Amino acid sequence: MIKGVIFDLDGTVYIGETPVPGAVELIDRIRSNNIRILYVTNRANKTTAEIAGRLNDIGVPAKPSEVLTSSQAAAEYLEPGGFYYIGQEGLRKPLVDAGFTYSETSPEYVFVGLDPELTYDKLVKACRFIRNGSCFVATNMDPFAISEEGISPGNGSIVESLRIATEKDPLVIGKPEKPIMDIALRRLDIDPEELIIVGDNIVTDIQAGKNSGIRSVLILTGVSKVSDVGDIVPDVVVDTFVDLSKLIFTE
Ligand SMILES: [Mg+2]
Known part of the structure; x- marks a missing residue:
């Protein structure tokens, strides 16, 4: 049973000002099932309020406290x-x-x-x-x-x-290193085994999962491709948010 999802943002939930297809709908479903969400981004130059604002603009309701930047973690x-x-x-x-x-x-x-x-x-x-x-x-x-x-x-x-x-x-401080993940785990207060981390970057998001004992899901909507999988192996690879939905709601 998944009790919480750590989402990367750039290349995972949105690309620039555009939501990734299916992201808005799935995040809505996750929220209505009382599964906790924390957006964890290495982005350091925007405030959590600015990033929450961008999420709201693309149709994802989010509060600044649901966003953790590498600056905030520092x-x-x-x-x-x-x-x-x-x-x-x-x-x-x-x-x-x-x-x-x-x-x-x-x-x-x-x-x-x-x-x-x-x-x-x-x-x-x-x-x-x-x-x-x-x-x-x-x-x-x-x-x-x-x-x-x-x-x-x-x-x-x-x-x-x-x-x-x-x-x-x-x-x-940022992904894949432990400081930001320790802060994320402290915020969520959920056992790592009941969490997944979803991201588009093997080197940061997937390695962050490995470093903190959280099951990692590579979503092929951003920078990393299946052909990039080498030394760092994701626990799950999904093509789209439709596949991610099946993973989250059939467990
Ligand atoms: Mg990313």
Whole structure:
């Protein structure tokens, strides 16, 4: 019996502003059967309110508390302290709300999230703080971001430039690493054996399931194809939300 579903968002529930076919209907059915849902995304530059708003816009009723971003997970996972950051409001807000304070004087942390307004000056500051002992925190290591217009460098690309410059490895919060999954499990308060994680990316979503003891379902609506299955093997592969519906409601 499945009591909760952890959904990835980009490439799973929606692509850009468009819902994936069948997603709206199945999520509605899941909700009306009192199966808990948590949307867990590596996206770091949008707030949970903005993402819940996008879900509502495409016809999926969602509250900010049902969305967990890698930024939100970072804010919940770490002890508050002074911070410098590369990122946007989606990173700044959860940190400040959790009691972290912005600092350009020996900050305890340097957070790196996706920042379309990245400048060399920001990289210089982050590099020097990390070299001087600030804890280097990556919200996620996604190599690229996909939109309707094409592929752009993801947060992992920014993090790697700092890894090279600082010669230090970051603490990574997002999928597939455990911090975000630990926060997700704490939020849901459901036994991992009664959960499934559904996502379109083998490297992040499926590996996240493996790392946290949650059955993983690869849905072939986004980045990963059956031919990508190699060392990381999903527990279940489904083509569409119709197949996912059968999985959830016949168990
Ligand atoms: Mg995805």
